[in-house]
Amino acid sequence: MFYFCSHLAIRSIRRFWPSVFAAAAVLIMALAGGLSANHGISNHKVQARVDLMVAQKAALAVLTEMASTRRPFNRDQARAARKTLKGTTEKIPKRFRRPHRDPHSLAKPAVWHNWDDFTRHAERANAAANGLNTRTLVDLRRSLPALIQSCTACHDEYKEPGHEFTTH
Numbered sequence: 001m002f003y004f005c006s007h008l009a010i011r012s013i014r015r016f017w018p019s020v021f022a023a024a025a026v027l028i029m030a031l032a033g034g035l036s037a038n039h040g041i042s043n044h045k046v047q048a049r050v051d052l053m054v055a056q057k058a059a060l061a062v063l064t065e066m067a068s069t070r071r072p073f074n075r076d077q078a079r080a081a082r083k084t085l086k087g088t089t090e091k092i093p094k095r096f097r098r099p100h101r102d103p104h105s106l107a108k109p110a111v112w113h114n115w116d117d118f119t120r121h122a123e124r125a126n127a128a129a130n131g132l133n134t135r136t137l138v139d140l141r142r143s144l145p146a147l148i149q150s151c152t153a154c155h156d157e158y159k160e161p162g163h164e165f166t167t168h
């Protein structure tokens with residue numbers, strides 16, 4: 001039974017992974033440009049929460065590049081990216097707690113109307129970051145989809161589509 005279940009799980013992960021990877025590629029491409037631009041944001045509290053998001057985008061990019069073998073797997077780099085993501089996801093509620101506004105912000109007002117739900121999304125992202133396993137490439141590939149989905153799930157609810165054509 002155990003063999004059967006784990007076999008099934010591995011098969012479904014294999015089948016699942018390409019679509020997850022495609023979703024990650026879309027997410028990262030859609031978010032490209034965030035590292036250099038500040039999109040004209042002048043409120044520094046808003047800038048701080050955007051900086052946090054941009055930092056986690058950069059860390060996630062390292063991991064998705066390794067997962068897709070566009071970058072060689074490197075355990076130390078993967079572990080460092082995981083550490084960044086643990087820290088950034090943990091800080092999401094703190095950075096967003098107060099409803100600072102800026103005309104260039106992409107945060108929907110729903111963040112503050114549905115604060116409990118928003119923080120649940122942040123907790124899920126933090127749990128997924130904690131759950132990242134960076135020991136081997138196989139472990140990384142298995143544990144990364146949950147994190148990517150947690151980013152996308154929150155953006156779908158609480159972030160405007162953005163400065164680009166794509167949706168995340």
Ligand code: HEC
Binds near residue numbers: 035147
């Ligand atoms: C709990 C909700 C939530 C989670 C989880 C979340 N984000 Fe965000 N993210 C937002 C919101 C809201 C904004 C818009 C902030 C603003 O413009 O004020 C945003 C904006 C961004 C931006 C755009 C920054 C810019 O240049 O304008 C990037 C990049 C980003 N997130 C990456 C990520 C990544 C990568 C993850 C997963 C590791 C993630 N986010 C997880 C809510 C979330």
